[in-house]
Amino acid sequence: MDERARTLLKTLVERYIADGQPVGSRTLSKASGLELSPATIRNVMADLEELGLIASPHTSAGRVPTPRGYRLFVDTMLTARALDLSDLSQSPADVASVRDQLQAADQPQRVIAQAAQVLSSLSHFVGVVTAPKRTSVFHHIEFLRLGEKRVLVILVAPDGDVQNRVIITARDYSPSELVETSNFLNAHYCGLGLDEVRERLRGEIDTLRGEIAQLMQAAVQAGTEMAERSEQVVVSGERNLLGVQDFGHDMGSLRKMFDLFEQKTELMRLLENSSRADGVRIYIGGESGVVPYEELSVVSSPYEVDGQLVGTLAVIGPTRMAYDRMIQLVDVTARLVGNALSGPR
Structure with missing residues (x-):
């Protein structure tokens, strides 16, 4: 494309994102700043349509971007400034709010849940965060x-994360027996993985009092099950998509979409792919091969804890989204989540 066509495409995408209405040649003529006749603009738009970058809805003489048009816009025409987390005075007020909300969460799982909620509330779409794989090492245990x-x-x-589980025991235990058992476990097994604790218990079970051994075995089994069943993907704001005019009435696709958010397996696959990206990654329309909707886009970024990539977060919303703002929101949230989870808590 020549520079004239690029300017008109950029203007059309920006106007459609802002207004949600098909963009006509008269609007482009005024908004682009190019001194072109309506006839010339119509010819350029016809060329862009032939390239598959824009399309004409049946009910309007204006044009709208296609996923391919959005892709070209995002890749070559969009600039998003990375925010300096060390100085948020020049940043939007909501960025400082994100930092404060994440820092206020006192456990890793709450940081993850808060991050998903923040992404959803600030984007007005769906926020998705994968949690770091839960450690099976215990620092302290109580009964x-x-x-x-x-x-x-x-x-x-x-890391300070707390998990609770109710177990049914073979007999009733007194409070003093429970204290004795927790003290023994904390003194002899603190800092070990649950699998290692299980193996050591097998070798030491004959030397332990029967009630203590049984209770410890039940606790180890409960801890293992909690680690295996812990929620790996947190989703917030699914209902926001019901209000998006681009597809709020297509019940078949909405049903598929809610199935995606409920089952989460495919979401995990999408976010695992995104975790290999260097920084923010954008899937438009059906590019992800996971989101079952041509009118949906995914803006994602991995996040690090103590220098290690441990998870991914994303905003899922309509292709007609303010990509520059979503890129900035996802990028800064990923860095703030990493900061909130890193180091001593």
Whole structure:
């Protein structure tokens, strides 16, 4: 394309993102700043349509971008400034709010849940975050008697994350027995992985009092199940898509989309692919091979904890989104999540 066509395409995409209405030649003539006749603009638009970059809805004489047009716009015509986290005075007010909300979360799982909610509320679309794989190492364990043969197991991970699980025991335990067992576990097994604790218990079970051994085995099994079943993908704001005019009435596609958010397996595959990207990655329309909707885009970024890539977060919304703002939002949230999860908590 020549520079004239590029300017008109850029103007058309920007106007359509802002207004949500097909863009006609008269609007382009005024908005582009080019001194071109309406006839010339119509000819250029015909060429852009032939290239598959714009399309004409049946009900309007104006044009709208296609996924291919958005792709070219994002790749070659868009600039998004990275924010300096060390000085947020020149940043939008909501960025400081994101930082404060994430820092206020006192456990890793709450940081992840808060990040998904922040992405959703600031984008007005869907926020998705993959959680770091839960460690199976415990830093501290406690038992709390809830009733006859019902005990609450409280496991604290080294990163401060707390998991609770109710177990049913073969017999009733007194509070003093529960304290004795937790003290023994904390003194002899703190800092070990649950698999290692299980192996050591097999070798030491004959030397332990029967009730202590049984209770510890039940606690290790509960901790292992919690690690295996922990939620790996947190999704927030799915209902926001019901209000998007581009596809809010297509119930078949909406059903597929909500199935995607509910099952989460395909989302994990998409975000795992994104985790290999260097910085922000954008999927437009059907490019991801996962999101079952041509009118949806995904803006994603991996995040690091203590220098290691451990997860990915994303905004999922309509192709008609303000990509520059979404790129900035996803990028800064990824860095703030990494900061909130790194180092001592």
